[in-house]
Amino acid sequence: MGLVRSNPIVRFEMRRRFSGFAAAAGIGIAIGIPGLAVVVAYALTVRGNDQFNGIDSFNNTGVILLTTVVVALTGTLVLFVPALAGGSIASERANQTLQPLQLTLLRPAQIVVGKLIASSAYLMVVIACALPVIAIPYLLGGVPVRTVITCLIVLAAIAIELAAVSVWVSSWFTKPVGAIVTALAMSLALCLGPWIVAGLTLVSQVTVAAAESPPPFDENAARLLAATSPTALFGFVDLGDIADDDPAGSSGRLVAAACWLGVTTLCIRGASKRVVAPAERDR
Amino acid sequence: MIDGHADEQQAPRAPSDGAAAAVSFRGVSKVYGTNVALNDVTVDLPAGCVCGLVGPNGAGKSTLLSIAATLLRPTAGTVEVFGHPIADTAAVRGVVGYVPDVLGLYTGLSVVDYLDFFADSYAVKADQRPGLIDGLLELVDLGGKRDADVNTLSRGMKQRLALARGLINDPKLLLLDEPASGLDPRARIELRDIIAHLNGLGVTIVVSSHILAELEEMCSHALVIEHGRLAGFEHLGDEPDRVVTVTYLDAPAEQYRISDDAAQAALVARLVGEGRNVVSVSTDTTGLEARFMRLTAGELN
Ligand SMILES: Nc1ncnc2c1ncn2[C@@H]1O[C@H](COP(=O)(O)OP(=O)(O)OP(=O)(O)O)[C@@H](O)[C@H]1O
Numbered sequence: 321m322g323l324v325r326s327n328p329i330v331r332f333e334m335r336r337r338f339s340g341f342a343a344a345a346g347i348g349i350a351i352g353i354p355g356l357a358v359v360v361a362y363a364l365t366v367r368g369n370d371q372f373n374g375i376d377s378f379n380n381t382g383v384i385l386l387t388t389v390v391v392a393l394t395g396t397l398v399l400f401v402p403a404l405a406g407g408s409i410a411s412e413r414a415n416q417t418l419q420p421l422q423l424t425l426l427r428p429a430q431i432v433v434g435k436l437i438a439s440s441a442y443l444m445v446v447i448a449c450a451l452p453v454i455a456i457p458y459l460l461g462g463v464p465v466r467t468v469i470t471c472l473i474v475l476a477a478i479a480i481e482l483a484a485v486s487v488w489v490s491s492w493f494t495k496p497v498g499a500i501v502t503a504l505a506m507s508l509a510l511c512l513g514p515w516i517v518a519g520l521t522l523v524s525q526v527t528v529a530a531a532e533s534p535p536p537f538d539e540n541a542a543r544l545l546a547a548t549s550p551t552a553l554f555g556f557v558d559l560g561d562i563a564d565d566d567p568a569g570s571s572g573r574l575v576a577a578a579c580w581l582g583v584t585t586l587c588i589r590g591a592s593k594r595v596v597a598p599a600e601r602d603r
Numbered sequence: 604m605i606d607g608h609a610d611e612q613q614a615p616r617a618p619s620d621g622a623a624a625a626v627s628f629r630g631v632s633k634v635y636g637t638n639v640a641l642n643d644v645t646v647d648l649p650a651g652c653v654c655g656l657v658g659p660n661g662a663g664k665s666t667l668l669s670i671a672a673t674l675l676r677p678t679a680g681t682v683e684v685f686g687h688p689i690a691d692t693a694a695v696r697g698v699v700g701y702v703p704d705v706l707g708l709y710t711g712l713s714v715v716d717y718l719d720f721f722a723d724s725y726a727v728k729a730d731q732r733p734g735l736i737d738g739l740l741e742l743v744d745l746g747g748k749r750d751a752d753v754n755t756l757s758r759g760m761k762q763r764l765a766l767a768r769g770l771i772n773d774p775k776l777l778l779l780d781e782p783a784s785g786l787d788p789r790a791r792i793e794l795r796d797i798i799a800h801l802n803g804l805g806v807t808i809v810v811s812s813h814i815l816a817e818l819e820e821m822c823s824h825a826l827v828i829e830h831g832r833l834a835g836f837e838h839l840g841d842e843p844d845r846v847v848t849v850t851y852l853d854a855p856a857e858q859y860r861i862s863d864d865a866a867q868a869a870l871v872a873r874l875v876g877e878g879r880n881v882v883s884v885s886t887d888t889t890g891l892e893a894r895f896m897r898l899t900a901g902e903l904n
């Protein structure tokens with residue numbers, strides 16, 4: 321509990337996070353990119369609207385717009401979060417401010433969680449600021465509020481996981497630049513890697529299935545693989561059309577949630593071990 | 604100064620009464636790869652002392668201080684701070700203040716906010732922090748810079764801010780790594796006054812430097828290390844080893860051991876009063892510098 325409440329690092333980092341030009345610029349970027357994407361998508365979909373309208377349980381334009389906004393926001397987060405959180409511990413090392421911190425009564429986990437909370441809080445504000453853009457599919461496309469809210473929650477969860485990974489990467493570095501670049505690579509690998517591997521698995525299975533007469537085709541393995549990506553959390557979003565109550569869908573969601581929890585806690589624990597003074601390592 | 608030390612010169616490694624030791628190093632070694640930074644250092648620093656830690660660059664001064672501050676673990680040997688083994692980091696950190704040679708200050712916030720954050724991190728209650736911080740700022744003479752951005756402070760002011768940070772947990776032992784580096788002569792004198800003041804309040808202080816003259820004026824003890832080895836540890840000040848050579852017009856020169864200026868003046872008055880034809884009275888330097896040279900030269904033999 322002391323990790324969150326009465327944690328001096330939280331207060332201290334919040335103040336630094338939410339001040340200055342960078343804080344405002346970050347919010348601008350996070351609204352600008354999805355905003356632009358939604359405008360383009362709207363312009364493209366409105367034309368062909370008549371052909372598709374009325375097929376699904378709710379307006380197709382809405383689904384397309386929502387997907388566009390959410391994909392754009394996720395992409396922004398994947399690039400933005402490492403830049404935001406990747407320097408958090410490495411820069412303390414670079415500025416030699418970590419030693420004085422290590423000597424205080426703060427526990428290493430408090431330092432790590434404090435930094436994570438401050439970064440996440442800023443990201444929540446960024447996501448909240450993107451709310452008007454997310455509201456466009458709701459207003460124009462008739463997407464239910466419930467769906468929009470689930471999307472917001474999933475975006476927040478992705479942001480937190482990526483922040484935790486970035487802080488963990490940061491704890492291994494002594495220079496912020498190296499940490500940020502590595503965190504960026506990790507972030508991309510974590511979000512896209514499982515999909516690529518899953519895709520390759522499917523392709524190879526299809527190839528094998530085509531060669532043999534009784535097809536040992538099993539798309540569940542690929543699905544579960546893909547579910548390890550934080551983006552698989554979007555499986556929780558109800559798009560109405562695809563009846564997602566098949567067993568693979570729910571086990572995929574379970575895997576996605578478990579992976580989110582596992583990666584986040586492991587990163588916090590790993591970073592905490594790296595933040596202690598050298599005298600306390602490996603003890 | 605609370606101190607029951609006899610002459611340490613003959614046996615620099617002899618442990619003194621353990622109970623009174625602020626820091627006790629026993630066979631402490633620190634090896635980085637193949638580089639031996641500290642080699643079997645055994646010494647007790649008595650509580651209440653101001654101990655100068657002297658040695659050339661790379662001697663292992665910072666390493667020794669980092670170990671006592673619980674940042675580094677020795678490769679071999681044991682260290683106790685006021686009876687707490689350094690592995691008990693929580694207990695040791697509660698009584699130690701450490702100001703490293705790199706100041707490591709956060710920028711972009713005010714002096715008072717900076718100290719408030721550290722007070723908070725040492726679990727000082729919110730209602731006690733303003734009083735504590737005001738007292739510290741006054742002590743280090745930064746009262747006028749309360750609301751200044753840490754960035755805008757001069758080097759000397761940053762040094763004093765780091766000192767205030769090191770004092771925020773009201774330590775019994777203060778470890779200062781080259782606190783005088785980058786300070787102008789006036790700031791050095793002020794630093795010396797602060798150290799004397801804190802020592803008067805009962806704080807044991809270990810201060811490293813290679814500016815020997817600075818240490819001599821403020822230290823009760825000197826600890827010399829060279830190439831990671833303890834080259835000497837001694838009590839400064841009260842030993843009567845000032846040797847005065849008196850030459851006469853009509854007699855062979857004589858040597859006297861005296862303790863201080865007053866005794867020397869009395870000696871001259873007595874000799875002149877006895878009607879002897881004193882030509883010159885010269886004092887051998889017995890200062891830290893001379894001893895440092897002697898100690899390190901002795902070690903090299
Ligand atoms: N992190 C480290 N890794 C490897 N070697 C180190 C490390 N820190 C110190 N050393 C080595 O240990 C020895 C002692 O270093 P230390 O910094 O303790 O010396 P010092 O007496 O403080 O020197 P200075 O007067 O220059 O500050 C040196 O040879 C140094 O190269």
Ligand SMILES: [Mg+2]
Binds near residue numbers: 664666
């Ligand atoms: Mg040093």
